[in-house]
Amino acid sequence: MALTLYVDTARWRAHQKHMLEQFPGIVPVCKGNGYGFGHERLAEEATRFGSDVLAVGTTYEAARIKDWFGGDLLVLTPFRRGEEPVPLPDRVIRSVSSIDGVHGLVGARVVIEVMSSMKRHGVSEQDLPLLHAAIEDVRLEGFAIHLPLDRTDGSDAVEEVIAWMDRLRAARLPLHTMFVSHLKAGELARLQQQFPQTRFRARIGTQLWLGDHHATEYRGAILDVTRVVKGDRFGYRQQKVASDGWLVVVAGGTSHGVGLEAPKALHGMMPRAKGVARAGLATVNRNLSPFVWGDKQRWFAEPPHMQVSLLFVPSDAPEPKVGEELVAHLRHTTTQFDRIVDR
Numbered sequence: 001m002a003l004t005l006y007v008d009t010a011r012w013r014a015h016q017k018h019m020l021e022q023f024p025g026i027v028p029v030c031k032g033n034g035y036g037f038g039h040e041r042l043a044e045e046a047t048r049f050g051s052d053v054l055a056v057g058t059t060y061e062a063a064r065i066k067d068w069f070g071g072d073l074l075v076l077t078p079f080r081r082g083e084e085p086v087p088l089p090d091r092v093i094r095s096v097s098s099i100d101g102v103h104g105l106v107g108a109r110v111v112i113e114v115m116s117s118m119k120r121h122g123v124s125e126q127d128l129p130l131l132h133a134a135i136e137d138v139r140l141e142g143f144a145i146h147l148p149l150d151r152t153d154g155s156d157a158v159e160e161v162i163a164w165m166d167r168l169r170a171a172r173l174p175l176h177t178m179f180v181s182h183l184k185a186g187e188l189a190r191l192q193q194q195f196p197q198t199r200f201r202a203r204i205g206t207q208l209w210l211g212d213h214h215a216t217e218y219r220g221a222i223l224d225v226t227r228v229v230k231g232d233r234f235g236y237r238q239q240k241v242a243s244d245g246w247l248v249v250v251a252g253g254t255s256h257g258v259g260l261e262a263p264k265a266l267h268g269m270m271p272r273a274k275g276v277a278r279a280g281l282a283t284v285n286r287n288l289s290p291f292v293w294g295d296k297q298r299w300f301a302e303p304p305h306m307q308v309s310l311l312f313v314p315s316d317a318p319e320p321k322v323g324e325e326l327v328a329h330l331r332h333t334t335t336q337f338d339r340i341v342d343r
Contacts, residue, residue, distance in 0.1 A: 001221040002338035003252035003328070005036060008215045009342040015212040016049060019204065022185040027074065029205030030065065031057030036216070036332030037209065041340065043068035053093075055203050059086040066092070074179075076203075078113060078121050079105055093141050097121035102134040111179055113144045114164050117155070120146065128171035135173070142177030142201075143168060149182055158187045165195060179203055210332055218335065219325035220252035220291060223308060235302045235310060239285070245314040247301055250291055250326055252309055257335040258290060258328070259304035291326040294318045298326075 020026055028051050030042040037045075039056075043065050046054045053072040056062050062073045063086050071091070078097035081104045093109040096102050102110065112131070115122030122145075123131065145164055147157050161180060168175055175195070180188070181203045191200050210216070226247045231240050234247055241247075252258040266272050278288070289300045289309060294317040301312040313320055320326075 001223050001251055001323075003218065003220045003256050003258075003335075004325070005335075005337040005340045006217045006219060007037075007340060007342050011212060012215040013045075013049075015215060016045065016208060019208050019211065020049060023188060023202040023204060025199060025201045026051070026208070027053050027055050027179065027201050027203045028208055029055040029076070029203055031055070031061060031076065031205065032333055033336060035205060035209040036330075036335050036337070037340065039065045040068050042209065047071075055205075059083075059088060059092075062086070062088055062092050072109075074111065074203075079110075095121075095144065097123060099123065099127050099130045099134055102131070102138055106137045107139070109139045109141050111141050111144050113146065114168075116145050116147055116164075117160060118146055118148050122146075125167050128167060128173065131171070131173060140174060142179055142199075143173075143175070144179035144203075145181075147180065147182040157183055158190050161191055162194065165198070177201060206333075216332070218252075218328040218330045218337065220250040220258075220309070220328050222248055222250055222320050222322050222324050222326065224249040225320050225322055237302060239302065241301075241312065243314055245312055245317070246320055248293070248298075248311045248313050248320045249308050250311060251307070251338065252291070252328055252330075253305045253307040255306045255336065256338070257330060258309055259287075259300070260334055262331065262334060290329045292329070293320060293326050297329070 028046045030039055030046070034042045039061065043054060047069060051071060053074055054069050055074040055076055056065055058077050059075055062075050066073060066089060072093055073091060074093045076095055079094045079101045081100060093111055094105055095113055096105060096110050097113045102112065113122045115124050145161055147160065151157065165175060175198045177199045179201050183202060188200055188202055228234065228241045228247055229244045230242065233240055254260060266275055287300045288297050289311055291298055291309065291311055293313055298311045298313055301310040
């Protein structure tokens with residue numbers, strides 16, 4: 001009786017193969033909760049399709065995953081002086097986004113990130129003259145540019161990369177490898193054609209692991225079912241049920257990420273209107289659960305608990321039975337499953 005992640009393995013791997021063909025030299029990203037699959041599973045998959053490097057989010061993740069992946073590990077979070085030292089093997093490559101950071105990693109393998117229109121991390125154009133001396137003390141694996149997902153100003157991602165390539169070349173810095181993110185396959189091919197001496201390597205996580213939405217499915221098992229009639233009281237708060245039906249205890253609670261939602265960037269009137277409607281319903285304790293029964297998403301009877309959720313299923317729906325499973329529409333990057341089952 002669990003919250004289960006079912007994987008259509010053949011379909012999932014077919015999508016991975018398609019991505020590998022579209023992005024030669026891809027650097028798979030495995031960070032956070034492992035995109036819902038877990039670090040160990042993604043490390044196994046990256047090993048299976050022959051990746052020579054795996055990108056992780058932090059040094060702590062690198063320490064956990066090093067025994068599961070035998071190739072190089074690229075830590076995406078930039079190095080900062082004073083950070084807690086984490087024992088790591090020499091095959092770990094550190095990202096660095098400042099001149100001071102490069103000086104702090106003498107002898108290490110490093111990827112230097114340049115400041116993109118994201119304006120998050122990266123060395124600036126003004127820093128480039130100082131890089132010559134700094135990189136003499138490190139083993140430079142290449143440069144990296146992290147690009148935005150949306151370009152509301154109509155700018156071109158490829159042109160942004162080209163501008164940086166020109167700056168690096170003008171500064172006489174080595175351009176043998178450039179790590180990029182959030183580029184389409186055609187955009188990557190344009191860059192490779194324009195700079196044949198540079199190896200472009202796309203760092204990809206979401207699109208690689210979650211690009212085929214039909215390859216994976218979460219399901220929560222029904223643990224208990226209690227018939228109720230209108231006016232019955234129930235739960236921690238002893239609320240009344242509004243109509244006849246069933247109270248259904250299903251596997252999957254806050255410890256799994258059920259009921260938790262990361263802030264979203266909403267675009268357009270309809271998504272904003274739905275957001276307002278959801279917020280209004282929540283003020284009267286009406287919260288739609290991610291669980292589907294009888295082809296409809298069902299309401300939480302009360303806020304989800306640590307490991308289970310309590311749902312209300314009205315009497316006009318099919319009667320739920322203990323042991324059956326409900327499909328759950330959950331966000332992979334915030335969900336922790338009890339088990340994973342390959343189909």
